[in-house]
Amino acid sequence: xxxSSLGAAAVALAAVYALVVVPAEGQMTTMINGSVYASYGIxxxxxxxxxxxxxxxxxxxxxxxxxxxxxxxxxxxxxxNTWAALVIAVALAGASxxxxxxxxxxxxxxxxxxxxxxxxxxxxxxxxxxxxxxDEWTIGSAPLGGFNGIPSTPxxxxxxxPDEPLSPEQIYVLAMGALFVGYLACKLLVATHFGRVVVSxxxxxxxxxxxxxxxxxxxxGLFTFAGALAGIGGVLFANCVFVSPNMFNLxxxxxxxxxxxxxxxxxxxxxxxxxxxxxxxATFLGTVHQGGGTNWFDPNLVLGVLLTLVVVALRKGLxxxxxAGFDAIAARRGQRGRLARAADPxxxxxxxx
Amino acid sequence: xxxxxxxxxxLAVTVAxxxxxxxxxxxxxxxxxxxxxxxxxxxxLGGYAAIVSHRAGVNxxxxxxxxxxxxxxxxxxxxxxxxxxRLYGRMIDTMLATWGISLALIGLxxxxxxxxxxxxxxxxxxxxVGRYAIGRYELxxxxxxxxxxxxxxxxxxxxxxxxxxxxxxxxxxxxxxxGVDPGRVxxxxxxxxxxxxxxxxxxxAPIAGVVPTIGAAYIAKAFITVISGGAAIIAGTLSSATxxxxxxxxxxxxxxxxxxxxxxxxxxxILLRLLPQGITGRFFRKSL
Amino acid sequence: MTEALILEARGLTMRFGGVTAVDxxxxxxxxxxxxxxxxxxxxxxxTFFKMLSGQLRPSAGDVVFKGISLVGLPAxxxxxxxxxxxxxxxxxxxxxxxxxxxxxxxxxSLPPMLARARTDETLARIGIGRLRDRLVGELAHxxxxxxxxxxxxxxQPDLVLLDEPAAGMTADExxxxxxxxxxxTRSSAVIIVEHDMQFIRRIARDVTVxxxxxxxxEGPAGQVLADQRxxxxxxxxxxx
Numbered sequence: 001x002x003x004s005s006l007g008a009a010a011v012a013l014a015a016v017y018a019l020v021v022v023p024a025e026g027q028m029t030t031m032i033n034g035s036v037y038a039s040y041g042i043x044x045x046x047x048x049x050x051x052x053x054x055x056x057x058x059x060x061x062x063x064x065x066x067x068x069x070x071x072x073x074x075x076x077x078x079x080x081n082t083w084a085a086l087v088i089a090v091a092l093a094g095a096s097x098x099x100x101x102x103x104x105x106x107x108x109x110x111x112x113x114x115x116x117x118x119x120x121x122x123x124x125x126x127x128x129x130x131x132x133x134x135d136e137w138t139i140g141s142a143p144l145g146g147f148n149g150i151p152s153t154p155x156x157x158x159x160x161x162p163d164e165p166l167s168p169e170q171i172y173v174l175a176m177g178a179l180f181v182g183y184l185a186c187k188l189l190v191a192t193h194f195g196r197v198v199v200s201x202x203x204x205x206x207x208x209x210x211x212x213x214x215x216x217x218x219x220x221g222l223f224t225f226a227g228a229l230a231g232i233g234g235v236l237f238a239n240c241v242f243v244s245p246n247m248f249n250l251x252x253x254x255x256x257x258x259x260x261x262x263x264x265x266x267x268x269x270x271x272x273x274x275x276x277x278x279x280x281x282a283t284f285l286g287t288v289h290q291g292g293g294t295n296w297f298d299p300n301l302v303l304g305v306l307l308t309l310v311v312v313a314l315r316k317g318l319x320x321x322x323x324a325g326f327d328a329i330a331a332r333r334g335q336r337g338r339l340a341r342a343a344d345p346x347x348x349x350x351x352x353x
Numbered sequence: 354x355x356x357x358x359x360x361x362x363x364l365a366v367t368v369a370x371x372x373x374x375x376x377x378x379x380x381x382x383x384x385x386x387x388x389x390x391x392x393x394x395x396x397x398l399g400g401y402a403a404i405v406s407h408r409a410g411v412n413x414x415x416x417x418x419x420x421x422x423x424x425x426x427x428x429x430x431x432x433x434x435x436x437x438x439r440l441y442g443r444m445i446d447t448m449l450a451t452w453g454i455s456l457a458l459i460g461l462x463x464x465x466x467x468x469x470x471x472x473x474x475x476x477x478x479x480x481x482v483g484r485y486a487i488g489r490y491e492l493x494x495x496x497x498x499x500x501x502x503x504x505x506x507x508x509x510x511x512x513x514x515x516x517x518x519x520x521x522x523x524x525x526x527x528x529x530x531x532g533v534d535p536g537r538v539x540x541x542x543x544x545x546x547x548x549x550x551x552x553x554x555x556x557x558a559p560i561a562g563v564v565p566t567i568g569a570a571y572i573a574k575a576f577i578t579v580i581s582g583g584a585a586i587i588a589g590t591l592s593s594a595t596x597x598x599x600x601x602x603x604x605x606x607x608x609x610x611x612x613x614x615x616x617x618x619x620x621x622x623i624l625l626r627l628l629p630q631g632i633t634g635r636f637f638r639k640s641l
Numbered sequence: 642m643t644e645a646l647i648l649e650a651r652g653l654t655m656r657f658g659g660v661t662a663v664d665x666x667x668x669x670x671x672x673x674x675x676x677x678x679x680x681x682x683x684x685x686x687x688t689f690f691k692m693l694s695g696q697l698r699p700s701a702g703d704v705v706f707k708g709i710s711l712v713g714l715p716a717x718x719x720x721x722x723x724x725x726x727x728x729x730x731x732x733x734x735x736x737x738x739x740x741x742x743x744x745x746x747x748x749x750s751l752p753p754m755l756a757r758a759r760t761d762e763t764l765a766r767i768g769i770g771r772l773r774d775r776l777v778g779e780l781a782h783x784x785x786x787x788x789x790x791x792x793x794x795x796x797q798p799d800l801v802l803l804d805e806p807a808a809g810m811t812a813d814e815x816x817x818x819x820x821x822x823x824x825x826t827r828s829s830a831v832i833i834v835e836h837d838m839q840f841i842r843r844i845a846r847d848v849t850v851x852x853x854x855x856x857x858x859e860g861p862a863g864q865v866l867a868d869q870r871x872x873x874x875x876x877x878x879x880x881x
Contacts, residue, residue, distance in 0.1 A: 199737070203735060204732055206732060208745075209720070210694060210720055211746045211749060211796070212720035212721040214717040
């Protein structure tokens with residue numbers, strides 16, 4: 001149990017740093033970037049949950065991120081009440097996941113097809129929203145704006161004070177806070193009976209069925225939860241950037257997969273760490289290329305090569321590697337790291353696939 | 354009357370378009386069970402190969418029918434050697450690695466050619482049907498597409514290579530025991546799939562133009578067409594291209610081209626719920 | 642219905658393409674009965690089990706369990722009605738510990754505290770209490786058979802289907818398994834597919850012989866095993 005307390009301590013430290021130290025320093029760029037990272041981090045968390053624990057390979061998880069964002073923007077523009085818009089957006093993202101999940105899980109399509117279908121749905125939305133530039137594409141008082149998205153998205157207000165939008169600092173604290181709360185919620189979820197059944201379905205779906213658990217229902221529940229979670233990420237993104245069709249595109253979905261793989265499939269913290277590290281890398285690469293000329297640090301090129309290398313050469317992400325390293329050290333010190341692992345019924349090995 | 358003729362021709366063109374962009378993927382996925390996420394980028398490379406070599410003075414038809422397949426086939430062969438070969442049998446890892454390749458190719462082409470649209474205007478002018486017109490070049494695509502699928506059918510059915518390829522795909526171990534080198538069959542199949550994709554990419558380049566990121570516009574349609582088709586690669590891909598192409602055309606005529614595409618993708622999602630094994634999982638089971 | 646049956650299969654048939662794996666099988670099982678299915682490989686025994694447990698949907702015929710037709714029900718629903726199956730190849734959760742897997746099975750019908758108690762009880766009953774914190778994937782084949790058995794028995798099903806439970810077990814484990822199966826019939830009906838004739842002789846009361854997807858013979862073990870036709874198709878090979 002030493003390891004899980006170490007993990008908890010690390011998460012607590014990160015929370016203190018992100019929620020107390022950074023706001024106290026008051027660096028605006030850090031906080032604005034941090035808000036974007038945190039909203040993406042929640043998206044990464046949602047994929048980490050369904051893929052790493054549920055074995056559901058959603059290549060289009062960003063669809064719910066984008067739907068959440070758009071629903072928030074449209075509802076906020078029409079209603080004026082941003083918190084009601086938030087609730088509507090999260091509910092809509094969850095409901096869309098439920099509908100899509102019904103088609104996929106009741107059709108019993110396999111992993112690979114599921115990946116392609118989810119991605120297709122995300123790309124359908126991308127293509128659809130891209131062409132909504134005209135005036136006829138207006139919902140209530142919200143123009144969809146086509147490729148440009150909805151730059152006029154209202155910012156969340158202080159609860160009860162509809163005329164006081166949150167400052168960027170407050171948005172930062174809200175986004176980071178939501179990321180940590182989301183992480184804890186996922187952590188709790190996988191520790192419940194529901195979470196254990198979900199893991200058992202990933203391990204052996206037929207056996208879970210033969211024990212009386214309807215795998216379709218459990219997967220649907222998990223997928224819906226993750227869809228709503230991604231929706232929260234989308235709402236936060238709408239508050240620190242603005243919504244545009246790019247939230248749904250192939251690049252966003254591809255990056256998301258890379259964060260999860262590089263950070264470590266089968267863990268919750270790993271993909272969030274992967275998300276932050278790679279976004280920092282992308283930001284850094286963006287600033288390296290100021291001199292003009294040929295830019296060999298094209299983010300797509302770097303990320304693409306990185307993903308291929310991790311899959312071919314490493315096969316495990318950063319966090320599982322770090323844990324394995326920790327185990328090796330612990331074992332050398334005579335601690336029985338392996339037994340401690342075995343005693344924890346929720347140890348999640350990455351999928352053997 | 355003219356209207357009907359033009360709709361039928363337009364339908365043929367849409368179906369041929371789908372079948373063309375899906376062909377290389379059907380070869381690689383149908384025969385090797387490799388999901389190649391870089392398929393869209395192979396199409397993009399085919400387009401660039403044709404346009405760049407044409408601008409360098411190569412005859413347009415040679416650029417499209419010779420240069421593009423050779424270039425993309427070579428790229429495919431190299432990637433098979435470096436990446437795909439290490440991942441056979443690990444379907445999901447292959448998807449992820451090829452997704453990495455996809456991003457890397459987008460990045461690479463952006464670095465070399467810049468993030469701008471290149472294009473050449475479609476040759477051959479247009480065919481007038483009463484008050485309507487359709488590009489002759491687009492009709493040529495339909496003919497090439499038919500020839501490609503006909504040739505593929507003959508290759509698989511009538512040649513010893515086709516027999517060896519089908520045998521290896523059915524049972525790798527057994528083929529190896531009979532003296533076939535499965536590694537070589539896979540390498541050749543992957544390169545052939547890439548070459549066909551390069552050809553398709555070159556053929557649609559005059560219509561659609563090329564940008565480094567254009568692969569994203571094709572990838573979903575190509576996957577959906579192949580997967581909806583099911584196990585039989587030729588009959589399946591053709592029948593799903595026909596079905597999805599018809600839906601696309603109907604919605605495009607009734608509403609707008611983009612809604613046509615949205616309807617196509619949505620129809621595919623519903624189709625997979627109804628026929629999880631694809632069209633040839635239920636119909637035309639004995640076909641190729 | 643004059644006699645109380647827990648399970649009745651009527652004309653149960655399964656065709657795969659042109660092959661008929663199970664061809665019009667009738668089977669009646671009373672509560673608390675212990676029935677052995679024997680027959681050569683490919684006789685359709687495992688396919689028959691898969692139809693009972695909902696893994697396969699029969700091409701024709703009907704199965705009635707406690708008065709409810711099972712045809713078309715999903716496997717999970719059939720399990721909740723009270724049928725537990727140990728499959729031929731052990732189907733277990735390799736990434737979980739023994740205790741976690743068994744608790745999961747018990748937890749379906751019990752609150753957490755009781756499920757934990759049931760887990761301990763079941764593990765003790767099967768004699769694998771010392772394995773409780775091991776990862777299932779690390780265990781030997783015979784041990785994994787026992788883990789699967791524990792998962793099947795933990796929810797206390799009314800009908801237990803055991804497909805070759807003794808395969809890969811040591812002589813010691815086989816003998817304990819035989820005792821366990823006999824004891825099991827106090828609370829459940831048991832249908833068991835097995836090749837090990839020692840095991841069958843030790844536990845069996847009634848035997849049904851499958852051959853080519855049909856029931857060849859049925860009756861008390863001694864009588865059926867003495868039948869010349871049965872010897873021809875099955876025991877002839879075994880005795881050699």
